[in-house]
Amino acid sequence: MRLVILGATGSIGQSAYSVWEQHRDEVTVEGLVAHRENERLWGMGTAMNARWVGLADKESAQQLERAHRGEPGPKIVAGKEAILEALGVCDATHVLAAMSGFAGLEPTMTALARGRKVLLANKETLVAAGDLVRAKADQSGADIVPVDSEHSAIFQCLALNQPFRRIVLTCSGGPFRGWRSDELAEVTVEQALRHPNWSMGPKITIDSATLMNKGLEIIEAHYLFRASYDAIDVVIHPESVVHSLVEFVDGATMAQCGYPDMRVPIAVAMAWPQRWTLDVPDFGWTGRTLHFEAPDTGTFRLLRLARAAGITGGAAPAILNAANEVAVASFLAGRIRFLDIADTVEETLNTLRGDDTLTSVEQVIETDKRARAQADMLISRRHK
């Protein structure tokens, strides 16, 4: 395979690097993309013998150019437009979409338009523009293979395409499982960034603490598996051993289990329908106790809001996603408190109309912009 990694310097990108280290013969690296982590990207690019590295931030690209002028190494691509072009014309067969947030939409659409197989970690893209992403893949015949651990689990369970009753997404519950709203009011950024089981980038870690991550994953599952919303359940499973389940029409239930290690779903997506060896230790079953409980959607209402936005469809999921990205960034920057994240998302959804159908990427981008401006305004008004 000839691979491009979007978001190479992030948490998923680093896990992909580890998979590549163990499968250099199978994976040729075409290109690597990041935002502004230029030296890190260059280091990866030279180690992986990439043909090109792209930085969305032009200044970071220019800085890199100056620092490594005359050295052998990958070609440096500067800025979003040039990256989209490189992605369009290069020889990649597979694209690992692992940028964080809405920024992943355009490169993912470009990859799909060119018929490249998309290994999708970037759930925000599917949430904001699920219908368009699906349509683009259907039109070009490109495959989308999930990388998100729950969706990888479901994908593996559904390998034979058999009819199912329901999909059950497991959810660790995050660091605040069992907490009440009054306790959540005081949580710090540091506490929210301490996920019990998974090591991930900051945005998704906060989403895991609010349970918005699971809400986004409900919408992601709807689009990936063409499942109706009432056939997608969420169960809290604090051990993060069962990565998700599928209940088939005959009542048989299949699950996929293992350590919480993103290298596994990344390798599954890369190798599918084969399996690659990976240096993951044997999984010991004896002595383990697994727990399952219902989520508290009263306290963690973003889970409920996300499902409702998915059911409403049209622009609602894009609005939900944009408001959440703004609110999470504001929380991480210390501008708002933990519970303000849900308030911001809810108020943005209530203020903007969400039911118009989005028929083009430009319309999605426009909706995303509007929702960001609205969420920003609500935050500024409340925190003058």
Ligand code: NDP
């Ligand atoms: P990180 O924050 O660790 O990494 C984000 C990556 O995206 C970095 O390489 C960053 O570059 C790059 N990036 C961000 N914005 C842009 C931009 N505008 N243009 C180009 N590159 C950009 O995130 P994660 O790896 O944790 O998550 C990535 C995606 O995968 C998210 O959508 C997340 O929901 C999903 N995911 C992650 C999981 C995980 O375990 N981490 C699990 C399941 C899904 P730079 O370093 O230069 O800033």
Ligand code: MG
């Ligand atoms: Mg997940």
